[in-house]
Amino acid sequence: MAQGIAALPGAMVDETDQVYRKVTLRLIPFLFVCYVAAYLDRVNVGFAKLQMLNDLKFSETIYGLGAGIFFIGYFIFEVPSNIILHKVGARLWIARVMFTWAIISAAMMFVTTPTMFYVLRFLLGVAEAGLFPGVILYLTYWFPAKRRGSIIAMFMTGIPIAGLIGGPLSGWIMHSMSGLYGLAGWQWMFLIEALPSFVLAFGVLAYLTDSIAKAKWLTADEKALLTREIEADKGEATAHRLRDGFTSPWVWLLSVIYLFFIMGLYGVGFWLPTLIKGAGVTDTLTIGMLSSIPYGVAAVAMIVVGRMSDAARERRWHILVPGVIGAVGWLVSIQFSTNIVVAEIALTVATAGVLVTLAQFWCLPTAVLAGAAAATGIAVVNSVGNLAGFVSPYLIGWIVDRTQSTSLGVYTLAGCLLVGSLLALTMPKHLVNR
Structure with a gap:
């Protein structure tokens, strides 16, 4: 009897891990x-720039403003979009999001x-x-x-993988289909790269499940286990009400931190091809191939650090250290x-540092916020940060x-990444290290 009781916790852990493995897959x-x-549809304008500016006689300032x-638009509609998703469900709303952006992204070819x-x-x-x-x-x-450390990291590896795939793909399209x-070539790129989003919009309707309760692919026992885990987790959050997502001081601190991090992220997304070109590479296909290397390394780093963060139940230093490394990478690249x-090595280090920091950052607001507060607060943080x-x-x-030099701009990006990383240490560890 005693042996059976002693064995029970281990058996429960194994069962829980198996259920979460099923949900993850x-x-x-x-x-x-x-x-x-x-x-890919958001940042392919960075590759279009290599031909678009010359074809349309756009200045760097016009490109920067357009990019x-x-x-x-993202900032204005972010919070309303997340509130609607919380009310109508992820399946319907994410499908709407993907369908409309696919159409508009393809329309970029007519600029x-x-x-x-x-x-x-x-x-x-x-x-x-949203x-x-x-x-x-x-x-x-x-x-x-x-x-969530490893789960969010796995999801957010979509950023480096988009770069890993998008670099060679965009370079090949622009190199091979021009004329x-x-x-x-840039017109073909916008058209072709919008097609996956269009198809996936219908896939979302057919595949995604709104909630644990609606998941027909889970047994009743599995649903009960997952529900218990989520309900227990909500009790540890500090904000739950809809208005808490606007009024909590932690939301606004996190928004400022994220704003600094996003400065570093879009330095990668919009300017990596240009920085590689500035190092002496002129062929668009070669630029695309070289742009993919930093993203490939970053994807691996995100998964590894995400698992380390979950295992240690520590978030703040798993943000600071990669952020400092990323800032150093930017400086060395210049x-x-x-x-x-x-x-190329320095840009790889910078890209990995930026993306690891971003993935780990999202463990902070999701630890502090729950319920309706999470719907508004997460959107507020993301919308303010994305300014x-x-x-x-x-x-x-x-x-x-x-x-006529990108040096000063890149120094600014490195400084922003460093400041954001240091600010993450101001979050109380008892709130976020769980």
């Missing part, structure tokens, strides 16, 4: 693919003037608003805080910008136009 690969498609204005560029980028932000914070919110319905049927080997997506490319574009 069901949800994460599909959500990951959706995010790859989303992120960044996406985030104005001929700065005004068209600005309008379509703004509308793309409106269309995509996908990322919506999925982060959705994951809190299924996974307790102690498991086909009278269309430029100091050795004409040496393609050293620059940096507007500032970052526009600022660097403005600097490049006036100094």
